[in-house]
Amino acid sequence: MPAPSPGTPRPGGPAAHGLTTGAVARRLGVSATTVRSWDQRYGVGPAARQDGRHRRWAPADVAVLEEMCRLTSSGVPLAEAARAALGTRGPGAPEPAPGVPAPGPVASPGQPAPEDLRRTSRGLARAAVRLDGPALDALLRRAVARHGLVPAWEEVMVPALHAVGRRWEAAGDRYVEVEHLLSWHVSTALRQLVPPGRGTAPDAPPVLLACVPAEQHTLPLEALAAGLAERGLPTRMLGAAVPAEALDSAVRRTGPAAVVLWSQARSTAGHALARHVAGTSFGVRGARTRPLVLLAGPGWAGRLPEAGMQRPGSLREALDLLARRYGR
Structure with missing residues (x-):
């Protein structure tokens, strides 16, 4: 033969x-x-x-x-x-580490670099599609290190999450695992950015972060928590779908300087709950105070905020509003 x-x-x-x-x-x-x-x-x-x-x-x-x-x-x-x-194909050849940054000068945090941000966001979405966890971690670390938290969140993480979400919607259930993996890695990156509570006074009233009842999207609140910790402001994260009774109890027990209520869709926005929180007073008699309520997320769109409430349009605006609440 x-x-x-x-x-x-x-x-x-x-x-x-x-x-x-x-x-x-x-x-x-x-x-x-x-x-x-x-x-x-x-x-x-x-x-x-x-x-x-x-x-x-x-x-x-x-x-x-x-x-x-x-x-x-x-x-x-x-x-x-x-x-x-x-x-890497040849025997004994060294394998480059995932996420090796491009050669050249590194941008300072906050310095505009739109094309690099868009390229990184596209790379993040592609890494999620191929379920490449190490690449996701490397890209997220690099984005924050090069541009800072706010640009990394608004120009890299959010567009990648939207792109993966659109692909999921167009393909039925084929990309559920992709969205879950990307969300988990974004959440991990946000929590690892700054040690919680850094530089805060132990008796300072916190910012209370909560999703309204029936709302499961926590990533925007996690980004806000990372930004507040970066600025040395105390937080208490209650997470997803907080029942109204539990939120009321947490407000009365912690006496927060502000309460951030996240709503992703109008179907979950509870305006009566927001009014109740804004009207809750606490403290000693003669010096009682109320929290500032931030209505965060697209679910609150379409109505003007009432007394004691504000509706930030971005992560940076929310951080600035809360910093001013503490006189910073």
Whole structure:
């Protein structure tokens, strides 16, 4: 029996049973055209081809593409990312760490860099689609370190969450795991940013953070909690779907300087509850006080805030309002 010619896949070999380009593209969260372009321009292609023509991607080939995605998502130029990714295929070659930042000057926190922010947000969404947890962690850390919390939240995390949410809505239940993974990593990153309570006086009244009853979206409140901790302001996080009775009890027990009520949709916005909280007084007789109530989230849109309430339009505005409450 004659030996197979070089480049001809053996029956049952990896090229015969590898993934198609379309399957690899779906796994990585990029288009099939992008995968083919990387192969044609930079040689980031399969080591073998079925019948010498059709691409079939073995696990080692997919690993190279995954590294390419990690690097380009972090801002590394395509040609440089291709060289680094292909270097991982050779025996003994060092593997670049996920999320290696692009060479060049690093922006100061808060310094505008819209294109870099958009590129990082797209990379975050793609890493979520391919369920790449290490890349998500690296991209989130880099975004906050380069731009600061507020731009990272408003220009990177929120657009990526919206993009994944739209894909989920368009594809039924196919991307539920993607949204859950991204949300978990964003939540983890926010909680790790600043140690809670840093620089706060132990007897300072806190900011009480709560989702209204039936509201499950906590990430915006977690971003606000991180920003308040960064500014040295005390917080108490009650989390998702806080019952009205529990919220009333927490307000009376903690005597907060402010209460932030998050509502994602108009169906969950409880204006009667907000009025009740704004009217709650506490403290010693003759010096009783009421909390400032911040109506946060799109669920409160459409009605003007009443006495004792304000409706911030962004994370930065909410942080500034609360800082002024403490005379900062």
